[in-house]
Amino acid sequence: LTPYTMTQSLCSESMRSERLRRAQEAFAMAQSIQSEQVCSVRCAEGEESMSIRFSLGENERSMIRRKDENVGSTLARLSKTLNKPLKGKQPPSQSSASPDKEIWLTTAEGARIPEDRINQDAWKTGDKLSVGSESWTCIRNHPTITSFQVKQFAVQGFAVQPSSSTEFVDSIVCRFYTRTDDASWTCVLEGEDCYIPRAEDVGKFLMVEALPIKSGPNEELIVGRKRSFELAGKVQASADLSVYAERLRHVADTQASEDLRVVSYNLLADNTPAERDGEYDFCSSEALDINYRKQLFTWELVQYNADMICLQEVTPHIYTTYMEPQMRANGWTGVYCNKNFAALMGCAVFFKTDKFEMCSEHRVDLFREWTENKEIKRNLHLIPESVKVQLNKANTVGQILELRYKDDSAAPFFVLNTHLMGHPSDKLGRVIQVSTLLHRLRMVVADTGSYDAGVIFCGDFNSSQEEAMHELLKTGRLSSKHKVWGEGEICRNKKSIGGGFSLTSDMSFYRGASHVPATYIDTDFTALVDFIYFSKNHFEMSDSHFPNFPISALRDETSIPSSKFGSDHIALVQDLRVLRSECN
Secondary structure, X not given: OOOOOOOOOOOOHHHHHHHHHHHHHHHHHHHHHHHOOEEEEEOOOOOOEEEEEEEEOOEEEEEEEXXXXXXXXXXXXHHHHHHOOOOOOOOOOOOOOOOOOOEEEEOOOOOEOOOOOEHHHOOOOOOEEEEOOEEEEEEEOOOEEEEEEOOOOOEOOOOEOOEEEEEOOOEEEEEEEEEOOOOOOEEEEEOOOOEOOOHHHOOOEEEEEEEEEEEOOOOOEEEOOOEEEEOOOOOEOOOOOHHHHHHHHHHHHOOOOOOEEEEEEEOOOOOHHHHOOOOOOOOOHHHHOHHHHHHHHHHHHHHHOOOEEEEEEEOHHHHHHHHHXXXXXXXXXXXXXXXXXXXXXXXEEEEEOOOEEEEEEEEEEHHHHHHHOHHHHOOHHHOOHHHHHHHHHOOOEEEEEEEEEXXXXXXXEEEEEEEOOOOOOOHHHHHHHHHHHHHHHHHHHXXXXXXXXXXXXXXXXXXXXXXXXXXXXXXXXXXXXXXXXXXHHHHOOOOOOOOOOOEEOOOOEEEOOOOOXXXXXXXXXXXXXXXXXXXXXXXXXXXXXXXXXXXXXXXXXXXXXXXXXXXXXXXXXXXXXXXXXXXX
């Protein structure tokens, strides 16, 4: 079922071997230094204080001191601290440090550091803290994993992607382990950032170890403290995904094609089901959980092997901790754009890393920019106040990316991605938002000088194909006599506003994936609300249609999302032929 299989990474064999060698070296070093005494010094730029931490006997001692305090004062305070019993502990034994034991600091070469030197200029990597006969090697800004977790179920065929927060780290090396109920842990992968459970892992427990590393001043390897995380439950068998078979056969059959494959997909943000109480009761809690759905829709996207992927309802946490690392490992570069007004979701575009490079990126804040459209600005008095209110509080954003082929085989082109305002009565508002996006795109084109560049416009438009915005996109014009200007539904007061004004654009588009009857699937109805448009003189649709999902498959578990589909929308896919003679 997987002609384009997910992978831990697309790096070369030599690079993978180097990563494995470095991971083995790091874990071996971590094992050998467990018995060594280390004084960890945190001295972050821009902060007034620094911390000093080391283990004495069975206890960990730490202190925070000002960077501009002299070493002598810090050592005196340390002496006092070491003699003070920890809360709930007995006074220090004779073998522990006490005031009658001398405390001093030396350089790596053994020279004693003057006590009038300030802390910031001491406590460097290689320096030694000595307390009587004991000593600790200082490591300044020790590579540290401050948080580490895996927020997902382990499912056969879906990538397990740890997420972490770090400090003073160049990279993290991982080991993945499995075990049965009574057995010990067995290492199944080393040196990669993620692990894809196999059929033989089903029914086993899964654990990941992570080691932070960085290069020292002399390019020596410095290893931090190891962190580990055991996933809850056992590795599950994947759902029956044979519903994707026809689409995946199409992907396999077109691997050699030079067509440009474009995907538009609303992922159903993880906070949306909670805000729509009861709307997804048909879906099991396990299938609705974002920690399952993110694996399913990321797997699906990788299978399509698209050149360009436009996503809506992407939450920043899912993008940062799972999707971006996974898509990057499988050959895509991602750009995320969050919505306005503290909304915890946004849009994202991924493009093939080996095929394209991004020349420029532009964010369009529609709540602010709709009044900067000249055609709209001079006709504000003709727009109902209720529509203005909705436009001013809409959190809609647009992404504009200028991309070029790395092999210069065709001219640069623009990708426009958005998620328009969604109330059914906001038809006029959506027209104005589309007009604003096209207006901003014209400004970007003028700034970049790419006047002959093609445009691919994708998104969840929250509209039927009969709405007025589609006339503007297809013809480059919307008449002042169009019924959208007088529909009482738009005005929300059941009254006509007495006519409108013309909207024009020097861009006109064809609609892709026109064979698809619906992209949003509900328990009671279906709707076509997601669209792919492309500029007429630069692209044309390929001869073959990307297969649809049978409606019976989408209704197999009442509706979607389900164990087989990660969203309440389906991915819209279109193969485009680049008209290179027109672009060159």
